[in-house]
Amino acid sequence: MRFARIYQGAIHGIFIYLMASLAGLARADNPDQERIHAQVKAYWDSIETLEASGEEFILDSDGRRVFPPGSTSVAIWLAYGSGGRYAFQRRSRGKDGSVAELHQFREDGRTFYGLVSTPEEPDVIDDVVIRNQVDLPGEYDNTMCLALWAWMPGGKPVHKWIEEGGSVTREQVGGREQFTLTATRRGNRLRCVLDPGRNWLPAQVELEGVFVCKTTSFERSAGHWFPSEIVWAQEAASLPPGSNTHSAFKLSQVSVNSPTTSTVFRMPPITDGTLVRDERNWSSYIKGGNDGKHGNEARKNRFELRKARVAALNPASEKLDRSMVLAEATVDRFRWELVFLAGAFVCLGTWGWMRRTA
DSSP, rough: OOOHHHHHHHHHHHHHHHHHHHHHHHHTTTTHHHHHHHHHHHHHOOEEEEEEEEEEEBOOTOBBBBBTOOOOOOEEEEEEHHHHHHHHEEEEETTTEHHHHEEEEEEEEEEEEEOOOSHHHHHHEEEEEEEEEOOOOTTTSSOOOOHHHHHHHGGGOOOHHHHOOOEEEEEEETTTTEEEEEEEEEEEEEEEEOTTTTTTTEEEEEOOOOOOOEEEEEEEEEEEEEEEEEEEOOOGGGGGGGOEEEEEEEEEEEEESGGGGGGGTTTOOTTOOOOEEETTEEEEEEOOOSSSSHHHHHHHHHHHHHHHHHHOOHHHHHHHHHHOOOOOOOHHHHHHHHHHHHHHHHHHHHHHHHHHHH
């Protein structure tokens, strides 16, 4: 596993070196591109950590916030750190504020920690999945959101796209100069209109045939700009029929190079009863001991307490729990019946074969 990772890293390094060399030759013939590459790289190199949070929500075609039946708003929290550190959390909420879905993970530059919780208790971690990290410094290929698309389109900063063969052009649009980065992402043309007054961050990102993402305002922290209001328009043809095609993001806070942010990329503290699955060596354990007593008992007690709290809030859930138990018992019984029948057929077949050969 480690050799494969080293080999993958070496091949990737050679590829990036070749692309950077070619891009360097191209920048030499394009002073604008060379200047933008240097300034954007300086912006990213000066970020040790960045932490941001905000909300995504649905818009109608006129840009007004709407609440269709069953729709949710989405609370986003993300963190970026030098050396390939990333952290992400997305909480989908119903109109009553309850958590409908939770997705979160952390990456410390070498290791990925997937954190699993339930909507009933989103702040209690039940399971942790550990595996080798795939994301690299400045190259993020994990869960995206509107803020990440506007800040590092397609999971890469603008200077990375230039190094990998993207080109910057200057043109007059409406009597003003417009600088546009054009690249290719997984077969689709990526087009970013850059804002020279906002650290050359994209004011508009377009993935041809898929969506258009426009940043309508920015916020500044420690001299670094970050998208604060974003409008997203998805191509209807790229979605299932009847899906919402317009959404938006509004920033709540952003903090650049805060000393406290450096701790959020690690595996968080977990309580007794938490199941930890390590895919690096295909092992697992329950926090608190795997001796069949403390750790397992803590896990059982956790779910019993949760079941009681849910039942107190919603008496109908007790009936649901009983039906789920019955369903599980039916499945288990069905499995044993299959085993019994399979065994009977084997015995009958063997008996018949013995009769024929006797």
